[in-house]
Each structure stands twice: as C-alpha cells, then as structure tokens.
Amino acid sequence: MNARQLEIFRAIMRDGSVTAAANSLAVSQPAVSKVLHHFESQLGYHLFERISGRLVPTMEAHLLYEDADRVFREIEALKNLARTIGERKVGLLRIGASAPVTYSILAGALLKFRAEHPQVKVHLHTLPKADVEEQLLIGEIDFALTLSMIQAPTVRSEILAPVPMMAVMRHDDPLASKTRITPHDLADRPLISYGSTTADIGPELDKAFEQSGLKRDVSIQLSSSLGAIPLVSGGLGIALVDGLMKWGNFEGLVARPFSPTVFMDVSISTNSARPVTRFFRPFLKSIKELLNDGEPAKSHPRNTPATE
Structure with missing residues (x-):
C-alpha cells in the first residue's frame, strides 16, 4: 500500500466512478x-463491485475510506x-x-511581536535561571531571557536594560514613608533577598552594605523575586x-528604591552552537522597543551582542 494507491481509491470513493476520479486527478482512466x-491485488479483496454498470463500494471499501480520507x-x-512556513507566515x-x-515584561513584548507575526506559535518555558541555561545549551529553547547574563562558552548574551x-515592604511598614531605603534602614530588620553566592547580584549587594559599615544578613534567601510576595505580605x-x-x-x-543603586541586568542569550530562529531578531526588536518606550535601544557598557 502506498500514498498514490490511497489517493486514487479515495478519489473513486469521493467522485463515484473511475472516469470522474481520473478527471479530478488529471490522469488517464x-x-x-x-x-x-494492483491495490486490490495487494489487499487480497475487492474494493468495488460493478452492478448495473456502476461501481459500488464494498463493505471493506467503506471501512477503509474513513481512515484514507x-x-x-x-x-x-x-x-x-x-507552504505557509516557506512564505514565512x-x-x-x-x-x-x-x-x-x-x-x-514578557507579555508586553509578545504583544508587540505577535502584532506583526500573528501566526507564530510560542512555546514558553518559565524556569529558574540554571534550568533556562541548561535548556539553551541542549537546544530545547531558541533563546533565554534572564535577570543576569548566562556564562557559558557557546552562549552569546546581550544586556537589554x-x-x-x-526594597519591597508592606504598605503599613514604618519605612514606607521614606523615599529611598539604605542599608542602615534595613540593619535591624529581617531581610528577604538573594544569597551572597547568587551570581552577579549577591556580591554587589554585600558590597553595598559593607560600604556602609554593615554586614548584609539575609534571613530568608530567594532564588527569584517572585517568592518575596507571600513572604513580605505575611510579615516575615x-x-x-x-x-x-x-x-x-x-x-x-x-x-522603594534602594540606595546606593545596585543593578541587575535583563539579558537575552542565544547559543552560537545552534541555528538561530529567523524570528529571534523581530522579537529582539519588540522587547527593546518595550523596554525603551518605543525609542531606539540604548547601548549598555556591558553589552555583548546575543548574535553575530
């Protein structure tokens, strides 16, 4: 059984005769x-019987037709x-x-992107940074969006913003009346934050406290800022x-802003060891427009382009 045999069988069932099937397929009767x-010979049973000059499908033909169709x-x-993929739709x-x-920021960036590419399907993997890095290296994702640069030999990263x-607190906290929060404000308060070994940001925060003559003492350590919501709300x-x-x-x-100012970096990363999807650059344009309020993306002194 091959595709051509199924195509011709389907056409005869649909059109009602060999002649009509030949016309619809643009081949000879x-x-x-x-x-x-030949198809019937291979199957070992008849698919049609000629009754009063007409081809009548057998029971076997009716059983086969549903799946063939x-x-x-x-x-x-x-x-x-x-064809649509070839037309880049x-x-x-x-x-x-x-x-x-x-x-x-991801929803806003995708809204901008899909306004010009509405038929592109999106698979989103929301994971801890270490897992995102692993997915990028093994090729399970096309690019990564993280709050610090991914450091790996084949990974190219660009800082977007x-x-x-x-400092996030309850609205009734005494510190809520301040316009900026300093290490001294936090010295005697239980602190919910990133650990000292958290790449990039941990050492920077420790340094900010040390410059004020204090040691940053983290009461509850986070791997993602999202986890702070129930902890702060719960008064921890x-x-x-x-x-x-x-x-x-x-x-x-x-x-409230923390002073001295310490930055994390929204970064986008690709794996140079794997092909880059043609939709990467349109998405990159969309997220840069979002982060820069429609203005041309500003360069960052630590930028390393995500792609060549």
Missing part, C-alpha cells in the same frame, strides 16, 4: 484502473503548513525565561529584590 487493480486531509494540511518561537521576566534593586520581613516586577500591583505592598 486506464492509469486509475491499473492502480486500483483522514490521512489525505492531514497530508493536505501538512502541505499547506509547509508561520513558525515557532521557543522562549526560556526566568519567573520575574515572565511575570513583568539595567534594573535597579528595590522586607525584601531587597529586583525592580522589574510591578510591585505596586500587589495589594498591600509598596516598593
């Missing part, structure tokens, strides 16, 4: 009859998809993102976390 006879509909859909974008990026650290302390999240949208919480 003898060619259709030959393929049909489904298979060819799927083949036609696949052909259309292949449809594609797939596989994004790996840390939770703060997903819950803050610096994000200042914020003040969180010193990234300002990427829109903290004012969470009921009962307020955020």
Whole structure:
C-alpha cells in the first residue's frame, strides 16, 4: 500500500466512478484502473463491485475510506503548513525565561511581536535561571531571557536594560514613608533577598552594605523575586529584590528604591552552537522597543551582542 494507491481509491470513493476520479486527478482512466487493480491485488479483496454498470463500494471499501480520507486531509494540511512556513507566515518561537521576566515584561513584548507575526506559535518555558541555561545549551529553547547574563562558552548574551534593586515592604511598614531605603534602614530588620553566592547580584549587594559599615544578613534567601510576595505580605520581613516586577500591583505592598543603586541586568542569550530562529531578531526588536518606550535601544557598557 502506498500514498498514490490511497489517493486514487479515495478519489473513486469521493467522485463515484473511475472516469470522474481520473478527471479530478488529471490522469488517464486506464492509469486509475491499473492502480486500483494492483491495490486490490495487494489487499487480497475487492474494493468495488460493478452492478448495473456502476461501481459500488464494498463493505471493506467503506471501512477503509474513513481512515484514507483522514490521512489525505492531514497530508493536505501538512502541505499547506509547509507552504505557509516557506512564505514565512508561520513558525515557532521557543522562549526560556526566568519567573520575574515572565511575570513583568514578557507579555508586553509578545504583544508587540505577535502584532506583526500573528501566526507564530510560542512555546514558553518559565524556569529558574540554571534550568533556562541548561535548556539553551541542549537546544530545547531558541533563546533565554534572564535577570543576569548566562556564562557559558557557546552562549552569546546581550544586556537589554539595567534594573535597579528595590526594597519591597508592606504598605503599613514604618519605612514606607521614606523615599529611598539604605542599608542602615534595613540593619535591624529581617531581610528577604538573594544569597551572597547568587551570581552577579549577591556580591554587589554585600558590597553595598559593607560600604556602609554593615554586614548584609539575609534571613530568608530567594532564588527569584517572585517568592518575596507571600513572604513580605505575611510579615516575615522586607525584601531587597529586583525592580522589574510591578510591585505596586500587589495589594498591600509598596516598593522603594534602594540606595546606593545596585543593578541587575535583563539579558537575552542565544547559543552560537545552534541555528538561530529567523524570528529571534523581530522579537529582539519588540522587547527593546518595550523596554525603551518605543525609542531606539540604548547601548549598555556591558553589552555583548546575543548574535553575530
């Protein structure tokens, strides 16, 4: 059994005769009859009987037709998809993102991107940074969006925007009346923050406290700023976390800038050892426009382009 035999069988069932099937397939009637006879010979049973000069499908033909018709509909859909992909109308974008990026800026960036590429399918993997890095290296995602650069031999990263650290507290906290929060303000308060070994940001925060003559004592250590929401709301302390999240949208919480200013970096990374999807650059344009309020993307002194 092959696809051509199924195609001719389906056409005869649909059109009602060998002649009509030959016309719809733009082939000769003898060619259709030959393929049909060979098909029946392979199956070992008849698919049609000639009664009063007409071809009448057998019971076996009716049983076979339903699946044959489904298979060819799927083949036609696949052909259309292949053609549409070739016309660059449809594609797939596989994004790996840390939770703060997903819950803050990703939706806006995707809205901009899909306005010009509405048929592109998106697979989103929201994972801790270490898992995002692993997915990027093994090729499960096309690019990564994280709050610090991924350091790996084949990974190329670009810093999209610096994000200042914020002190997040309950709205009724005495420190909520201040415009900025310093290490001295946090000295005697339970601190919810990143650990000292957290790449990039941990040492920078430790240094900010040391410059004020203090030691940063983390009461509850976080791997993602999203985890601070229930902890701060529950009265377990003040969180010193990234300002990427829109903290004012969470009921009962307020955020104040931390001084001295310490930055985390929204970064986008690709794996140079693997092909880059053609939709990467359009998405990159969209997220840069979002982060820069429609203005041309500003360069950052630590930028390393994500692609050549």
